[in-house]
Every structure is written in C-alpha cells, then in structure tokens.
Amino acid sequence: MTKRPFSPQSLLAQGGSHSDNENGVIIPPVYTSTTYLRDDDNQYRSGRVYSRADNPTYRPAEKLLAELENAADARLFASGMAAATAVFQALKPGDKVIAPKVMYWALRKWLQTFGVDSGLDVRFVDTTNLNELRDAIAERQPTLIWLETPGNPLWTVTDIAAVADMARNCGSLLAIDSTVATPLLTKPLDLGADIVMHSATKYLNGHSDVISGALAAREDNAFWQRLVAIRAQSGAVPGPQDAAQLLRGMRTLFLRVRESCQSALYIAEQLEQHPQVIEVLYPGLKSFVGHEIAVKQMQGGFGGMLSIRLAGGEKAAIAVAAKTQLWHRATSLGGVESLIEHRASIEGPDTPVPLDLLRLSVGIENADDLLNDLQQAIDLAHS
Structure with a gap:
C-alpha cells in the first residue's frame, strides 16, 4: 500500500x-x-x-x-x-x-x-x-x-x-x-x-x-x-x-500552538491600544518591523510569544508582573500555562533588553481572561 x-x-x-x-x-x-x-x-x-x-x-x-x-x-x-x-x-x-x-x-x-x-x-x-x-x-x-x-x-x-x-x-x-x-x-x-x-x-x-x-x-x-x-x-x-x-x-502540539497563536495575536492587537503600553513586539502585528518577512516564512500563525514595553520604565514593568493573577511569574515559554517575566532581570547587566520590557508566553487559557488580567495589572501599577 x-x-x-x-x-x-x-x-x-x-x-x-x-x-x-x-x-x-x-x-x-x-x-x-x-x-x-x-x-x-x-x-x-x-x-x-x-x-x-x-x-x-x-x-x-x-x-x-x-x-x-x-x-x-x-x-x-x-x-x-x-x-x-x-x-x-x-x-x-x-x-x-x-x-x-x-x-x-x-x-x-x-x-x-x-x-x-x-x-x-x-x-x-x-x-x-x-x-x-x-x-x-x-x-x-x-x-x-x-x-x-x-x-x-x-x-x-x-x-x-x-x-x-x-x-x-x-x-x-x-x-x-x-x-x-x-x-x-x-x-x-x-x-x-x-x-x-x-x-x-x-x-x-x-x-x-x-x-x-x-x-x-x-x-x-x-x-x-x-x-x-x-x-x-x-x-x-x-x-x-x-x-x-x-x-x-x-501529540497535542498542533492544538496548543494554534490556540496560543490566536490568543497572542488578539492580546497583542488589544494591548497596542492601551495608553500605558508604549510598544508591543509581536511578528503578527502590521506595525511590527519584521511583519512582512514573518508573513512570508511563517505559515499558520505568528507564535505564542510577545513582549510589551510599559510607560513608567523598569519599576512599572516589575509592578505589573507582580499584580497579575492568571499569568505566572516564571522563566520559560511554550507551556499550556501563560507566563510573564521581567526579562532584563534574568539576563543581567549586559542585556540588550530594555528595562521596561515584559516577556509574555501565551498559553491556552481563555484569551479574554488573559487580556483582562493584564489590563487590570497595568492599571493597578500605574494608579
């Protein structure tokens, strides 16, 4: 056969x-x-x-x-x-x-x-x-x-x-x-x-x-x-x-990646409009510098990872990570659970990462729950 x-x-x-x-x-x-x-x-x-x-x-x-x-x-x-x-x-x-x-x-x-x-x-x-x-x-x-x-x-x-x-x-x-x-x-x-x-x-x-x-x-x-x-x-x-x-x-990679990609794009698009978010880094956004290349070589989605830069700098970024309820403050990425991390703290003094940046690994939770949790944390950190 x-x-x-x-x-x-x-x-x-x-x-x-x-x-x-x-x-x-x-x-x-x-x-x-x-x-x-x-x-x-x-x-x-x-x-x-x-x-x-x-x-x-x-x-x-x-x-x-x-x-x-x-x-x-x-x-x-x-x-x-x-x-x-x-x-x-x-x-x-x-x-x-x-x-x-x-x-x-x-x-x-x-x-x-x-x-x-x-x-x-x-x-x-x-x-x-x-x-x-x-x-x-x-x-x-x-x-x-x-x-x-x-x-x-x-x-x-x-x-x-x-x-x-x-x-x-x-x-x-x-x-x-x-x-x-x-x-x-x-x-x-x-x-x-x-x-x-x-x-x-x-x-x-x-x-x-x-x-x-x-x-x-x-x-x-x-x-x-x-x-x-x-x-x-x-x-x-x-x-x-x-x-x-x-x-x-x-064996569940297809389902997990599909869900993460959809949620990451949705969250990135919504956070782009938030007044306290000065930049969203995600290949799926039309505003992203490498978007056209991503469209050419990434099929079926743009991944479950994005980063955000926050008004208020390092102090605000760390405060936002501390005030989330659904996002786990932990290193790593690609799991079913969503993670948030102040990346510069991990990489040390020679890092090229901006101090106001948070790295987000989007899991398979409800996208609106994830977005609302981030928005309330950002609002609390800037209140």
Missing part, C-alpha cells in the same frame, strides 16, 4: 503509534535498559551498545520531528542548550561564527565564554539587517551562521531564505534556532538551512515538565554524523522517561 501524505495535525495526533508493530500497542513502550545484548557472533546488529549513545525510546519522537521538519534525520538531546552547543562543539578551533545580537541569552553567554575559550571566533551582528549581515559574511567567510527567528525576547524576524542564499554562496553552514516558531509555523530546512534546533522543553513538550532538546538535519552528511558522535561521547541524551513524556506532549 502506498503511504499517503498526512497533515502535521494527523502526524502529531498519532505520533509514535506504529513504532512497535510486534506487540500492537498504541503508545510506544519505555525502554529503561542501559545496555544491550551482543549477538552470538559478538556483533551488535541492533545498532545499540549503550544508552549513553542511544535508546529505542528516543526514536518515535525523533522520527516524528524529522517528518515534521522534512529532515533526513533528527536526534534528541538532554536539553536545548545541549543541542545548541553541540553544533558549536562540532566546529574546530579558529572557525568563524556569525550569530545574532538578539538571541537566547544563555547561548549568547556560552558563546562569549566557553565558545571563545575553545577557539571559536564569534561575531554578533544584526541578522535582520541583510546588508550588515552580507558585509559580515563577505569579510569573515564564516564556517557557521547561527540564526534565531523569531529572536528571544524582542521577536525579531530574520529572512531565512535570503540568509541561506548568502550561506550557500560562501560555503557556510546555516543553523536555525526555531524553538518559538515550531515545525508547524516555519520549516527552516525547506528554506535552505542545514540544521534546525529546538529547545524541546518549550513548545514541543508544552507542559513544563520535561527538559529536552533536539536537532534535525537537511542531509545525513559528515557534519551530521559528527553531531551524532558528540551526543554519544558526551552523554548529552535525555532519560527514556523524559523522551516518552516529550512524545506525549508532541
């Missing part, structure tokens, strides 16, 4: 359902074994030797992610940071890297410290400015270009296809942190990227109870096999229970 192409919604809903045909189970089993038997002739025809390198529990989620990303292969990692840093660890001392000025702060800090200490030559540029990026690429001839789009926490949008052309012309690898977009909204590999990274802790799992990361590759080439080897040799793998729980979360 010819395999029929199914929509992402159907693939996700039945994610991993047919991974154990021998026993006919609907939910894939969890393999807790740390080691594997040799064959009679001393070989490992199963392909597995030790669970520091691989575990059959990983494969259903990895195959599902690869299918969603149109990737040749995908692998789970112990965390988003483990996945991201593996890409840079696969480079060699002296290799040049270009990364965005607006990106996840922990990875930026890692590049500035451990990345540089390991011999990488890293430059941060405004990747949304294609002229600035083109000049940097021409000058440096980088081995790797790293993008994050939308970029946390200003939600800057970079034209992936345009940068992919630049990367291809100079022989650079292009890797994309697509955590916020998810495979449902943007497919970086189809736009010309070589590697896509997800902090699977966030939207892929979606329930704030699993730490995991993932990489997917357009081609199963030497660089990809080097990444697979780094994962195995460093033991940067999730536990089998985490992998199983991640897969369970992925």
Whole structure:
C-alpha cells in the first residue's frame, strides 16, 4: 500500500503509534535498559551498545520531528542548550561564527565564554539587517551562521531564505534556532538551512515538565554524523522517561500552538491600544518591523510569544508582573500555562533588553481572561 501524505495535525495526533508493530500497542513502550545484548557472533546488529549513545525510546519522537521538519534525520538531546552547543562543539578551533545580537541569552553567554575559550571566533551582528549581515559574511567567510527567528525576547524576524542564499554562496553552514516558531509555523530546512534546533522543553513538550532538546538535519552528511558522535561521547541524551513524556506532549502540539497563536495575536492587537503600553513586539502585528518577512516564512500563525514595553520604565514593568493573577511569574515559554517575566532581570547587566520590557508566553487559557488580567495589572501599577 502506498503511504499517503498526512497533515502535521494527523502526524502529531498519532505520533509514535506504529513504532512497535510486534506487540500492537498504541503508545510506544519505555525502554529503561542501559545496555544491550551482543549477538552470538559478538556483533551488535541492533545498532545499540549503550544508552549513553542511544535508546529505542528516543526514536518515535525523533522520527516524528524529522517528518515534521522534512529532515533526513533528527536526534534528541538532554536539553536545548545541549543541542545548541553541540553544533558549536562540532566546529574546530579558529572557525568563524556569525550569530545574532538578539538571541537566547544563555547561548549568547556560552558563546562569549566557553565558545571563545575553545577557539571559536564569534561575531554578533544584526541578522535582520541583510546588508550588515552580507558585509559580515563577505569579510569573515564564516564556517557557521547561527540564526534565531523569531529572536528571544524582542521577536525579531530574520529572512531565512535570503540568509541561506548568502550561506550557500560562501560555503557556510546555516543553523536555525526555531524553538518559538515550531515545525508547524516555519520549516527552516525547506528554506535552505542545514540544521534546525529546538529547545524541546518549550513548545514541543508544552507542559513544563520535561527538559529536552533536539536537532534535525537537511542531509545525513559528515557534519551530521559528527553531531551524532558528540551526543554519544558526551552523554548529552535525555532519560527514556523524559523522551516518552516529550512524545506525549508532541501529540497535542498542533492544538496548543494554534490556540496560543490566536490568543497572542488578539492580546497583542488589544494591548497596542492601551495608553500605558508604549510598544508591543509581536511578528503578527502590521506595525511590527519584521511583519512582512514573518508573513512570508511563517505559515499558520505568528507564535505564542510577545513582549510589551510599559510607560513608567523598569519599576512599572516589575509592578505589573507582580499584580497579575492568571499569568505566572516564571522563566520559560511554550507551556499550556501563560507566563510573564521581567526579562532584563534574568539576563543581567549586559542585556540588550530594555528595562521596561515584559516577556509574555501565551498559553491556552481563555484569551479574554488573559487580556483582562493584564489590563487590570497595568492599571493597578500605574494608579
């Protein structure tokens, strides 16, 4: 029977359902074994030797992610940071890297410290400015270009296809942190990227109870096999229970992302009219600088993340976060519950984030409840 192409919604809903045909189970089993038997002739025809390198529990989620990303292969990692840093660890001392000025702060800090200490030559540029990026690429001839789009926490949008052309012309690898977009909204590999990274802790799992990361590759080439080897040799793998729980979360990804996108757009449009909100940062707004690019490369929504800047500065922003009742004051994003955070406090004194900014992760609660809670908190903070 010819395999029929199914929509992402159907693939996700039945994610991993047919991974154990021998026993006919609907939910894939969890393999807790740390080691594997040799064959009679001393070989490992199963392909597995030790669970520091691989575990059959990983494969259903990895195959599902690869299918969603149109990737040749995908692998789970112990965390988003483990996945991201593996890409840079696969480079060699002296290799040049270009990364965005607006990106996840922990990875930026890692590049500035451990990345540089390991011999990488890293430059941060405004990747949304294609002229600035083109000049940097021409000058440096980088081995790797790293993008994050939308970029946390200003939600800057970079034209992936345009940068992919630049990367291809100079022989650079292009890797994309697509955590916020998810495979449902943007497919970086189809736009010309070589590697896509997800902090699977966030939207892929979606329930704030699993730490995991993932990489997917357009081609199963030497660089990809080097990444697979780094994962195995460093033991940067999730536990089998985490992998199983991640897969369970992925099965509702379509529903959660659809709801979050709709609510985030609604809340962003309403807050744009609030007199105490001086700016709303959200790719779905027509007033947003990167809106046209977002329309071009984000299909089905603009994500569940937005940021707001408040009149009254840092003091007002912190007061608003303290006065919400439905929004949780916590770090992270992409869960079913809505979170609010004064981001500059987290990132420290060298942050590029304005002090008056609050980062909002929109969950799946009622959109009017979320909006009303924010509005009452803003009004109280400015009364």
